Amino acid sequence: MKELVIFDLDGTLLNTIADLGIATNYALKKMGFPEHPLSAYPAMVGNGVKKLLCRALPSGFDNDDTVAELRTYFKEYYDEHSADHSVPYPGIPQLLENLRDKGVKIAVASNKYQEAVEKLIGHFFPNLEWAAVEGQKEDVPVKPDPSIVFDILSKSPTPKATVLYVGDSGVDMETARRACVESVGVTWGFRPMTELKEYHADHIVNTADDIFELVNREY
Template identity: 55%
Template sequence: MNPIHSLIFDLDGTLLNTIADLAHSTNHALEKSGFPTHAIEAYKYFVGNGINKLFERALPEGERTQENIARIRSAFLTYYDAHNADYTAPYPGIPELLSQLQADGMALAVASNKYQRATEKLVRQYFPDIRFAAVFGQREGIPTKPDPTVVRDVLQVTGCTAEETLYVGDSGVDMQTAANGGLVSIGVTWGFRPRTELEECGARHIVDSPDEIRRLAVG
């Protein structure tokens, strides 16, 4: 493996456990529109492809219209903007990992399918001492992961090559994003998706603890 100079992290399920706040906010929006709600665990399989896809999956099969998705989105955004840190927290060992990697001189970035405003807010709130080179969420007119546009945008900011960069995430979408961008992927097992999904989607490495990420990065 080439010497590593930068790492790109997914946010939800990788750095932060956001699932309860995403679930409560979506359930609030569904309930407000008269649709059935779901258990928190179910949301681990609804998230990962941006919020419109989240709402499409959460709606009953016969109700997945653009109109309903827009209605749920509107109610969700109002609620989630106010409640996106009620239950959210970094995974154990993540703040320490980021501090160590920063001290090692690594360029660090976030690439998420969460909408940009919330991505920036949560990164700022939970990792105030980390100087991320780039924090990219879902941006208007930019395709979501697994499209590699966000990876190319990060590399442009960091000045690092794909060969010098590791991509860390918890889902098949993340592993595909890394492959599409020409990056070595690290799948984490503490997130929202099972190890089998990471394996099936070609994870180059699979780790069970943040310490293992640093070992892969710095040797």
């Protein structure tokens, strides 16, 4: 049985794409750049806000100064509206409660900036105890660098053989591989199943219940 489950946030625990897209469009409009349909944003997210903004900008405009200014406008909007349209995916609240009741530790590893991660987790899952809630921090490399997983394991020491890492993208599967922990790709997120297969997910699941079954599996 697994002792710790580490979850990605966007596209795994929460469907946040509308709020991310609206905040990005707000920032683009503020600076006079063209906006994107919300349907375009699933392909842009996954590597942190800086990379999202780089991808949203027209070609040739993704320099450091422009991205930094765009990020200021993004945060201005997103800090106030991050939960306007975001919702947990079906079965996720019950899964987290079931893991808690079974004594399995849970943690979050996200490329979203730390303040926003803490706010969303506190808003949507206020009654759960987390072993760690880790977002993007200054001077810490973003996923797929495994540092975020190592930070979680330093706060909640757990044998790697008893850890599951759950995410919706190739970035997540690569993070788990580099951290030498078992990976679970979910099909309800922002990326297609083909990407999960391409990045060699150890397991691919279609429902939250499937994750609970993997946690309980005897190895």
